[in-house]
Amino acid sequence: MEQVIEVTDSMEQAAARSVASGGTATTGVALPGPGTGRRAPRRRMSKRMKLVILNAVSIVGGIAIWWVLAESGLQLPTPPEVLQKAIQMWNAGIVQEDVVASLARVLTGFVLGTAAAIPVGFLMGWYTAARGLFEPWIQFFRTIPPLALLPLVLVLMGIGELPKVFVIFLAAFLACVISTYQGVVSVDRTLINAARVLGAKDGTIFARVIVPASTPFILVGMRVGLGSAWATLVAAELLAAQAGLGFRMQQAQIYYDLATIFVNIVIIGILGLAMDRLLLLAETKLTAWQERR
Numbered sequence: 166m167e168q169v170i171e172v173t174d175s176m177e178q179a180a181a182r183s184v185a186s187g188g189t190a191t192t193g194v195a196l197p198g199p200g201t202g203r204r205a206p207r208r209r210m211s212k213r214m215k216l217v218i219l220n221a222v223s224i225v226g227g228i229a230i231w232w233v234l235a236e237s238g239l240q241l242p243t244p245p246e247v248l249q250k251a252i253q254m255w256n257a258g259i260v261q262e263d264v265v266a267s268l269a270r271v272l273t274g275f276v277l278g279t280a281a282a283i284p285v286g287f288l289m290g291w292y293t294a295a296r297g298l299f300e301p302w303i304q305f306f307r308t309i310p311p312l313a314l315l316p317l318v319l320v321l322m323g324i325g326e327l328p329k330v331f332v333i334f335l336a337a338f339l340a341c342v343i344s345t346y347q348g349v350v351s352v353d354r355t356l357i358n359a360a361r362v363l364g365a366k367d368g369t370i371f372a373r374v375i376v377p378a379s380t381p382f383i384l385v386g387m388r389v390g391l392g393s394a395w396a397t398l399v400a401a402e403l404l405a406a407q408a409g410l411g412f413r414m415q416q417a418q419i420y421y422d423l424a425t426i427f428v429n430i431v432i433i434g435i436l437g438l439a440m441d442r443l444l445l446l447a448e449t450k451l452t453a454w455q456e457r458r
Contacts, residue, residue: 242424247431250424259413264432266408267398270326274333275394279387281334282341286386287379289342290349291371303342311336311393312400329401336397337390344386348379384448388441395437 228244235241242250254260288295289303311332318328352375360370402411410429417425 240423242427246424247427251428251431254425254428260428260432262408263410263413263429264436266406267402267410267433268436270329270401270409271333271394271398274330274398275337275391277330278334278337278394279341279390282338282386282390283345283383286342286345286383287349287371287375289346290379291375296346303339306335307339307343311339311397315401329398329406332401333394333397336393337387340390340393341383341386344382344389345379348382348386349375351382352378381448381452384444384451388444391440391444392437395433399433 231241232244235243251260285295285299285303289299290296314335315328315332318331322328322331356374356378357370360374365373398409399411399414402409403415406412410433414426414429417423417429
């Protein structure tokens with residue numbers, strides 16, 4: 166009898182220890198405790214590190230393929246030749262001059278185009294009358310590449326900075342306005358109706374529902390507009406400029422200076438990538454409420 170009591174006491178103590186450790190008294194198997202959730206940041210960090218490693222491998226692999234193609238007989242400069250040319254241009258002050266000129270044009274046109282596109286897109290998405298007035302013209306000009314208007318713009322505005330900034334403005338505006346409009350019309354009607362039931366007025370609904378829900382669309386449009394701005398800038402500088410990355414590429418093409426062309430291509434790619442990453446960071450901060458994979 167005493168042995169039975171001792172066995173029972175041992176079982177009760179084991180069950181108590183199991184319950185205290187997060188398990189159950191019947192099975193004795195420990196369940197995941199509160200501390201298990203701390204592994205999630207490690208998984209996120211691991212995913213981020215994986216992306217960094219893959220990016221590095223991709224860049225190194227791309228440079229290696231470029232080097233192999235240059236050494237295989239294609240008329241391409243090798244990476245060391247391009248690097249040497251970049252150092253020469255930097256020491257001569259050419260790179261700094263061209264980067265400042267091109268960045269000033271692209272930033273001015275992009276900022277002005279985005280600043281005009283966002284309110285127009287909100288108006289088109291929120292008011293039927295505004296949509297009826299603006300949409301035909303926006304769709305009309307979307308089918309015309311901004312560069313096709315450059316000859317006309319040069320005739321009307323001259324060959325100064327204004328025509329270059331204008332075509333960049335147009336490219337950024339057309340890309341961003343459609344995304345903003347699509348963001349407004351894509352807002353879930355359930356959210357709007359729920360806000361109205363709670364007594365919210367149109368201004369409150371617009372500020373607290375429409376704007377946050379449209380922000381991801383706006384930022385995607387800005388990223389697309391940024392790419393269009395850079396493409397338009399280079400083409401505009403090819404036609405009428407005295408300094409800039411596109412202008413330098415045109416001059417190098419006349420003298421068949423492939424190394425200089427590659428230097429400017431790499432600079433444009435790096436600047437565009439850096440600006441895109443800044444927009445991506447802003448998107449992450451402004452849309453932290455949005456679920457992501």
